[in-house]
Amino acid sequence: MSELNETAAPVTPAVPEPAPAQEAPAQKPEITFDVFEQVELTVVKVKECAHVKKSKKLLCFQLDDGTQEGRQILSGIAAWYEPEDLVGKTLVAVTNLAPRKMMGLESNGMLLSAESGDSFTLVMLDDGIPAGAKLC
Numbered sequence: 001m002s003e004l005n006e007t008a009a010p011v012t013p014a015v016p017e018p019a020p021a022q023e024a025p026a027q028k029p030e031i032t033f034d035v036f037e038q039v040e041l042t043v044v045k046v047k048e049c050a051h052v053k054k055s056k057k058l059l060c061f062q063l064d065d066g067t068q069e070g071r072q073i074l075s076g077i078a079a080w081y082e083p084e085d086l087v088g089k090t091l092v093a094v095t096n097l098a099p100r101k102m103m104g105l106e107s108n109g110m111l112l113s114a115e116s117g118d119s120f121t122l123v124m125l126d127d128g129i130p131a132g133a134k135l136c
Contacts, residue, residue: 042094056079065132
């Protein structure tokens with residue numbers, strides 16, 4: 001008859017440590033529908049796009065926004081996109097922001113994008129949607 005080793009610790013299966021909780025992105029305050037309704041979201045088509053001289057981050061877009069004069073928007077997305085790859089794309093812009101000067105150039109709006117960690121993507125729409133169409 002064999003003796004049992006009563007001093008041996010019981011074997012327990014290894015339980016993986018739970019993944020560290022990720023911090024939730026900071027939440028912005030709630031706004032009313034009336035405030036949201038003031039944001040003008042417009043479909044724009046990229047006519048021209050170029051690097052801004054003396055800037056590593058900025059691209060300068062010449063956009064068809066459905067008006068005769070068009071629109072210029074500067075965006076700090078040069079790390080993710082080459083200008084020539086964006087010409088002809090259909091994007092979404094906030095078109096009722098106050099103009100802002102950057103690197104001596106005026107930006108008249110903001111392009112919509114999605115960002116998560118190191119990932120960044122411009123919001124692109126079907127090319128069949130005409131420039132100047134309003135998102136609702």
